[in-house]
Amino acid sequence: MTNQNKQMKDVMSQIMAIPAIGPLMALLLASIFFATQTDRFLSGSNLSLVVQQVMVVGTLAIGQTLIILTSGIDLSCGMVMALSSIMMTSLAVDYGVNPFLAIIIGLVISALFGLLNGALVTMIRLPPFIVTLGTYSIAFAVIRIYTTQTITNLPDVMTFFGKTFTIGSTAITYGSVLMVILFLIAWFVLSSTAGGRYLYAVGDNPEAARLAGISTTRLLISVYVISAVLYGIAGLLLTARTGVGDPQAGQNSNLESITAVVLGGTSLFGGRGNIMGTLVGALIVGVFRNGLQLMGVESIYQVLITGILVIVAVSIDQLSHR
Amino acid sequence: MNKTANNPIILEMKGIGKSFPGVIALDGVNLSIREGEVHALLGENGAGKSTLIKILAGAYPKDQGEIIFQGQSVDIKSPYHAQQLGISTIYQEFNLARHLTVPENIFLGHLPQKGLLVDWDTAKARSQEILTRLGVSLQLDVPCDTLSVAEQQLVEIAKALTRETRVLIMDEPSAVLGDKDMEKLFQIVRSLTARGISIIYISHRLSEVFEIADRVTVFKDGRLVGSKDVSDVTMDSLVKMMVGRDLQDIYPKKHAKIGKVLLDIKGLNRPKVLHNISLQVRAGEIVGLAGMRGAGRTELLRAIFGADSYEGTMTLDGKPFNPTSPKDAIDQKVALVTEDRKAEGLLLQQSVKFNTTISGLKEFCTRWIINRQKEVDHVQQMVKKLRIKTPGINNLVVGMSGGNQQKVIIARFLGARVLLLDEPTRGIDVGSKNEIYQVMVDLAEQGLAVLMVSSELPEVLGMSDRVLVMHEGHIAKELSRAEASEESIMKYATGSHLES
Amino acid sequence: MHSPKMFNKSRSRFWNVKLAVVLMVIALLLGACGGAATPAAEKPAEKAAEKPAADASAGGKIKVGLVTKTETNPFFVKMKEGATKAIEAAGGELMSAAGSFDGDNESQVTAIENMVNAGVKGIMITPSDTKAIVPAIKKARDAGVMVIALDTPTDPQEGTDALFATDNFKAGILIGQYAKAAMGGKPVKIATLDLAPGITVGILRHNGFMVGYGLATVDATAKDLVNSAEVVCSQDTQGDQAKGQTAMENCLTKDPEINVVYTINEPAAFGAYTALKAAGKEKDVLIVSVDGGCAGVQGVKDGVIAATSQQYPLKMAAMGVDAIVKFASTGEKVSGYTDTGVTLITDKAQAGVEGQDTVFGLENCWGDKK
The missing domain is CATH 3.40.50.2300 (Response regulator)
Structure with missing residues (x-):
């Protein structure tokens, strides 16, 4: 009897040791709940839609996770995304630049913002919150100064990631696939490369990391630049998803991406968390939004529930590390 | 004869038990404290001392047993309740509001008031009065974080005295102090006991026990081994009680074959901190770096390690060595084990494996990808070699004892040729100390050069082949093993050689 | 005024579902952090599932979607009130959603997609971004949903089937x-x-x-x-x-x-x-x-x-609902611009x-x- 109990405990502790198990179980239970509530939820096309709906914020949240793991935070992500989207589409549509080149220029502009963030954080040692609050406004203003017009009639290249292919009867968006691939790459880099380890170390304790032989400045700047490039890619996905270049986009994306990161179990204090948890976190938000909508629940309850989810998720994180 | 032997008992603990998930921290502990005595608690890390004082301080509830304070059975519900009763605690990590002034901290939570306003004059006057009673003077109007560690400790003591404190618990008060400040601390402790206040004094330094304590109680594995009058014990018998091993085994120094010069420093300077430092460390040699706190020992190690800027020339194994960052130094196999493990050494939220390989990750990588099997094999080998106690290499370092944490950091740098150690056994129990000394000896035998900063003279004397004594940023004296003694080191460390 | 009794009844059922959802969320997360809470997590789900009239299974009801710019502006609150009254009168069901700020296009796109998946007959929308929303509306219309712009025309105006708006x-x-x-x-x-x-x-x-x-x-x-x-x-x-x-x-x-x-x-x-x-x-x-x-x-x-x-938001919404209900029963679409005065x-x-x-x-x- 006691032996059995012990075995049970061992199994339980093994299950609890799986990264992001908490968020994953929440996602699973939520899905089961919605499946019992509406028969439309579990259809392949609906699940595919949920993934498609989180592809933009999910991609942003990859970058956000990297930065939060270094115990930073990035409020500028949505604006960098919108800027990249506007630059790409505007160059291609208004100035006839080759769309591939336009996309690359958009990504480079994103990277420059990342470089600015990273340089201010490391060289002048400003808190990331302040730096990115500033660059949020700067990017916001740059967009408005550049254009207030929505850019339409995009070349096909730019909407490619919004197109779908079918497996069986389920239509899958190319952008969803790209997001999942980006998550897998980030997961591999974080868990299996020296750079990934260094990132966790810097987030855990920057001084100890430096004294352990890590070039913290170089690492942090790289993280901010890589994250910004991811925001640029999110901008491309946003463009593809909505089919336009939208100067109004991204104003809330910083909080949405942070929500996904937190729901995924990453600590806002840095050094602890799993990138796949962020994917699950983004999906939780998507599943609740979609499921509640299918049930006919007003959207304000989605906001309410997201708020509750965030607080519960952080509470669990706090309690489990007492 | 113990002069407090006939004093009445003020605090008595009977059958105290406390367990945490998976651990029995205290098991049936009986302890009594007499009025006006200094009662030292000894034991290795994890022996149960901290748990006991946290129960007394109201930080943890007890699971079993009874506490009788001034003849009454009490149930200490909270830290506030403990203070109300007259039990005050000074933890190793001070509880000061760093930006507030001295009187504000002394009267924190019960500032004297005039109507609705704080009565600053009274607060200042009473602070001054308490400090005078302690025989010290402090500048009152400055924020506490501008005070030295010793002065902050005084503020903590003064805080306890604003309340009707009957029992004062001091958790390793000497760990943060230099020798001069310790003398002052002992004076204060004596003046407190003279006024009938009982002191529960936790320490790792056995020598202090003989200097200050009336009685001593030894803990091991959550149980009380025994309480004795200090006059009835010797250093040897105490160590035996603590670890079941004899004192002479603590320093396992063997003389390794001393080889060529590995680290050669000429004219190293850092403005206001280090002045014209020249020294050599040879392969197989352990060089002790003694001196007072603030003499520049830590700064010297940091400069050699490239953590701070410096001027001067260094060579490593005959080749120029001018590190501009810790990474530079580590790439050339020079490693620093810092004094403050938690703030500057460990990555606390990470695993044993993570912490062990973080500095040498490249050796386990093909291009940038970590070869997991190779890494795991290496870490398991290290755990075995250094006898690191951990349930698994993926367990977090945060919950480990100080000694095991220190071993993890040493494991991190085992590939080095020059090992810089800053207070390598600070806050570590006797058993683990011995194991760390053993590692140092083994490394020296393998031809490493070791430069060790230590404030514990027995350690310096017990482990060093040579001793360098620092005073105010200079190397005041080099002493051979034969010349080195507590007296000779102190003479140069205090600068008294300059006065004569 | 409708009878208070009716009101209470529909109101309490509405609250039951919503309460179940909120409880569910809390239970879910408690369930996720410790195995012991799992049985509790199943209860509200069962309860909600047992309810025969749980909104989701309302197969025969006409579903109408309403997507506004924000949740907070009283103009849209009034609009929703008008739509709710009209759809209740027709025995259908209203699904509503809004952006999180004025200009939030992506949330409106997401809402349209979800509503199409939920099987709405028609969607009324006040576009936050008149150009950016057009491709999403086109997808909905391609899926056979009638889309009516309320208050604000899309750019171009032909992006929706019809426009009911103030001039x-x-x-x-x-x-x-x-x-x-x-x-x-x-x-x-x-x-x-x-x-x-x-x-x-x-x-x-x-x-x-x-x-x-x-x-x-x-x-x-x-x-x-x-x-x-x-x-x-x-x-x-x-x-x-x-x-x-x-x-x-x-x-x-x-x-x-x-x-x-x-x-x-x-x-x-x-x-x-x-x-x-x-x-x-x-x-x-x-x-x-x-x-x-x-x-x-x-x-x-x-x-x-x-x-x-x-201007008259309530009227806009009511006219929109009527048009969609008519479309559901007859297949007849409205088109062009209707001035709501x-x-x-x-x-x-x-x-x-x-x-x-x-x-x-x-x-x-x-x-x-x-």
């Missing part, structure tokens, strides 16, 4: 004409407190005002704000009261002799009034506005606003400008009446 250009003309009559040929210095760059509604109202005052000769297709020498100050307010106040303060600094203030909506007008009052100029300046919310009409009655053009409300009528007084205005206003 914002006309709303501007009315207050322009009124202001001109009220000023009676006196020299005029105008401040315009506008919406935000590039938003069609703002451009239409502003340009309408300018045309109505006779200061410009553009038509409703103009893409930019027109101004003349009389306009001494133009500032964006996002239709927000606090921003309206700041804008007015700045305009007064720029030119203290401003005597006519055009405002994009009534909150902006109230902000402007606060600023004018602080400067002691509230008696000398004529404020005109657009919207006709109850608070705004009360402002007209109180003499804060001289005149406002009242606009009326000038003022208590100081001017000769030659048609209008109604605040008694009429308060009877037909939207938002909470005092």
Whole structure:
């Protein structure tokens, strides 16, 4: 009897040791709940839609996770995304630049913002919150100064990631696939490369990391630049998803991406968390939004529930590390 | 004869038990404290001392047993309740509001008031009065974080005295102090006991026990081994009680074959901190770096390690060595084990494996990808070699004892040729100390050069082949093993050689 | 008034589902952190599933979607109220959603996608971004859903099947004409407190005002704000009261002799009034506005606003629902533009400008009446 109990405990502790198990179980239970509530939820096309709906914020949240793991935070992500989207589409549509080149220029502009963030954080040692609050406004203003017009009639290249292919009867968006691939790459880099380890170390304790032989400045700047490039890619996905270049986009994306990161179990204090948890976190938000909508629940309850989810998720994180 | 032997008992603990998930921290502990005595608690890390004082301080509830304070059975519900009763605690990590002034901290939570306003004059006057009673003077109007560690400790003591404190618990008060400040601390402790206040004094330094304590109680594995009058014990018998091993085994120094010069420093300077430092460390040699706190020992190690800027020339194994960052130094196999493990050494939220390989990750990588099997094999080998106690290499370092944490950091740098150690056994129990000394000896035998900063003279004397004594940023004296003694080191460390 | 009993019944069922959802979420997360709580997590789910009338399984009911710009603006609250009443009368079900800020296109796209997946017959939408929403609407229409724009046309207007809206250009003309009559040929210095760059509604109202005052000769297709020498100050307010106040303060600094203030909506007008009052100029300046919310009409009655053009969100939504219900039963689509009407409300009528007084205005206003 006691032996059995012990075995049970061992199994339980093994299950609890799986990264992001908490968020994953929440996602699973939520899905089961919605499946019992509406028969439309579990259809392949609906699940595919949920993934498609989180592809933009999910991609942003990859970058956000990297930065939060270094115990930073990035409020500028949505604006960098919108800027990249506007630059790409505007160059291609208004100035006839080759769309591939336009996309690359958009990504480079994103990277420059990342470089600015990273340089201010490391060289002048400003808190990331302040730096990115500033660059949020700067990017916001740059967009408005550049254009207030929505850019339409995009070349096909730019909407490619919004197109779908079918497996069986389920239509899958190319952008969803790209997001999942980006998550897998980030997961591999974080868990299996020296750079990934260094990132966790810097987030855990920057001084100890430096004294352990890590070039913290170089690492942090790289993280901010890589994250910004991811925001640029999110901008491309946003463009593809909505089919336009939208100067109004991204104003809330910083909080949405942070929500996904937190729901995924990453600590806002840095050094602890799993990138796949962020994917699950983004999906939780998507599943609740979609499921509640299918049930006919007003959207304000989605906001309410997201708020509750965030607080519960952080509470669990706090309690489990007492 | 113990002069407090006939004093009445003020605090008595009977059958105290406390367990945490998976651990029995205290098991049936009986302890009594007499009025006006200094009662030292000894034991290795994890022996149960901290748990006991946290129960007394109201930080943890007890699971079993009874506490009788001034003849009454009490149930200490909270830290506030403990203070109300007259039990005050000074933890190793001070509880000061760093930006507030001295009187504000002394009267924190019960500032004297005039109507609705704080009565600053009274607060200042009473602070001054308490400090005078302690025989010290402090500048009152400055924020506490501008005070030295010793002065902050005084503020903590003064805080306890604003309340009707009957029992004062001091958790390793000497760990943060230099020798001069310790003398002052002992004076204060004596003046407190003279006024009938009982002191529960936790320490790792056995020598202090003989200097200050009336009685001593030894803990091991959550149980009380025994309480004795200090006059009835010797250093040897105490160590035996603590670890079941004899004192002479603590320093396992063997003389390794001393080889060529590995680290050669000429004219190293850092403005206001280090002045014209020249020294050599040879392969197989352990060089002790003694001196007072603030003499520049830590700064010297940091400069050699490239953590701070410096001027001067260094060579490593005959080749120029001018590190501009810790990474530079580590790439050339020079490693620093810092004094403050938690703030500057460990990555606390990470695993044993993570912490062990973080500095040498490249050796386990093909291009940038970590070869997991190779890494795991290496870490398991290290755990075995250094006898690191951990349930698994993926367990977090945060919950480990100080000694095991220190071993993890040493494991991190085992590939080095020059090992810089800053207070390598600070806050570590006797058993683990011995194991760390053993590692140092083994490394020296393998031809490493070791430069060790230590404030514990027995350690310096017990482990060093040579001793360098620092005073105010200079190397005041080099002493051979034969010349080195507590007296000779102190003479140069205090600068008294300059006065004569 | 509908019977209180009916109201209570539908209301309590509504709450049961919602309560179950909220409890579910909490239970879910408790369940996720410790195995012990799992049985508790199943209960509310079962309970909700047992309910035969759980909204999701309402196969035969007509579902209508309503997507507004935000949750908070009383204009959209009124719109939703109109839609809810109309759909309840038809025995259908309303699904609603909104963006998290004015201009939030992506949330509206997501809402449309979810509603199409939920099987709605038709969607009514007030587009946050008139151009950006068009591709998403096209996908919905391709899936056989009828889409009606409410209040704000998409760009191009053919992006939706139909448009039910106030003629914002006309709303501007009315207050322009009124202001001109009220000023009676006196020299005029105008401040315009506008919406935000590039938003069609703002451009239409502003340009309408300018045309109505006779200061410009553009038509409703103009893409930019027109101004003349009389306009001494133009500032964006996002239709927000606090921003309206700041804008007015700045305009007064720029030119203290401003005597006519055009405002994009009534909150902006109230902000402007606060600023004018602080400067002691509230008696000398004529404020005109657009919207006709109850608070705004009360402002007209109180003499804060001289005149406002009242629009009818409740009517828009009700007409939209009727069209979708009709489409569901007959397959017949509506098309083109339907003007839902606009009326000038003022208590100081001017000769030659048609209008109604605040008694009429308060009877037909939207938002909470005092």
